[in-house]
Amino acid sequence: MIRVHELTKTFGEVTAVAGITFAVEPGEIFAFLGPNGAGKTTTIQMLTTLLRPTSGSITIDGLDPATHPLEVRRRFGIVFQDPSLDHDLTARENMDLHGVLYHVPRKVRVERTQTLLTLFELWDRRNDRVKTFSGGMKRRLEIARGLLHTPKILFLDEPTLGLDPQSRNQLWTHVKHLNGTEGVTVFLTTHYMDEAERVAGRIAIIDHGRIVAQGSPQELKQQTGTESLEQAFLALTGTSIRDESAGSADQMRQMARMWRK
Numbered sequence: 001m002i003r004v005h006e007l008t009k010t011f012g013e014v015t016a017v018a019g020i021t022f023a024v025e026p027g028e029i030f031a032f033l034g035p036n037g038a039g040k041t042t043t044i045q046m047l048t049t050l051l052r053p054t055s056g057s058i059t060i061d062g063l064d065p066a067t068h069p070l071e072v073r074r075r076f077g078i079v080f081q082d083p084s085l086d087h088d089l090t091a092r093e094n095m096d097l098h099g100v101l102y103h104v105p106r107k108v109r110v111e112r113t114q115t116l117l118t119l120f121e122l123w124d125r126r127n128d129r130v131k132t133f134s135g136g137m138k139r140r141l142e143i144a145r146g147l148l149h150t151p152k153i154l155f156l157d158e159p160t161l162g163l164d165p166q167s168r169n170q171l172w173t174h175v176k177h178l179n180g181t182e183g184v185t186v187f188l189t190t191h192y193m194d195e196a197e198r199v200a201g202r203i204a205i206i207d208h209g210r211i212v213a214q215g216s217p218q219e220l221k222q223q224t225g226t227e228s229l230e231q232a233f234l235a236l237t238g239t240s241i242r243d244e245s246a247g248s249a250d251q252m253r254q255m256a257r258m259w260r261k
């Protein structure tokens with residue numbers, strides 16, 4: 001479903017992604033883990049047509065995002081770190097707007113909105129404005145909205161950032177259920193190792209723009225001789241704090257993200 005070969009992205013002097021190669025099979029839940037500034041968001045942006053690679057190749061469902069951006073965009077849904085719901089609209093109106101943008105026929109829009117809002121336990125609140133929702137409800141609505149046009153792939157970039165443990169747990173239960181029932185391929189990033197261990201079939205660990213290990217949670221633990229994914233992650237990426245070495249612009253981005261939650 002996703003094939004990436006020797007993918008590289010540089011920003012001037014900075015090499016954000018340095019020749020990564022991996023594949024995600026249809027129906028898989030694949031987690032992309034790495035310390036701050038490792039290159040996760042840059043990779044997602046290249047996969048989702050928002051950034052052009054400096055070199056290397058990507059295919060999404062057999063298509064190159066650089067040459068077929070519109071066809072590729074129809075094949076995925078995405079939930080970014082920064083929320084993008086319209087808070088003055090109701091849950092249903094937010095869904096409908098997305099459906100119109102993606103040219104989903106009205107009948108399908110209505111049916112799918114009901115299915116997805118029910119699945120994400122939001123149907124009872126469909127006519128309430130989003131500004132009255134909790135953080136967890138908003139995030140669930142974003143995911144439901146991202147699935148309205150029946151994409152084959154769902155990209156989730158730190159979808160649980162800023163949520164309490166209950167909401168995080170509930171969100172992953174829904175994502176797993178959805179993966180099981182609709183077979184949607186999920187590509188996610190998270191900083192919570194327990195979440196990755198619970199939901200992902202396979203994991204790639206990226207550090208300084210390079211993939212340092214890939215495999216099932218079990219394989220990563222075996223490779224590193226550790227007992228938890230968190231220990232495996234630290235064994236592979238070291239224990240130095242990246243925010244200290246990150247540039248001030250990077251730190252500002254992190255702060256801005258946290259404050260927006």
Ligand SMILES: Nc1ncnc2c1ncn2[C@@H]1O[C@H](COP(=O)(O)OP(=O)(O)OP(=O)(O)O)[C@@H](O)[C@H]1O
Pocket residue numbers: 011014015016034035036037038039040041042043247250254
């Ligand atoms: N537009 C840009 N211009 C210059 N440098 C950038 C740009 N975007 C990202 N970078 C740099 O590329 C590197 C990778 O950043 P990226 O946001 O992909 O990391 P990340 O793994 O998503 O980190 P985080 O976990 O903090 O979100 C960082 O050093 C970052 O400062």
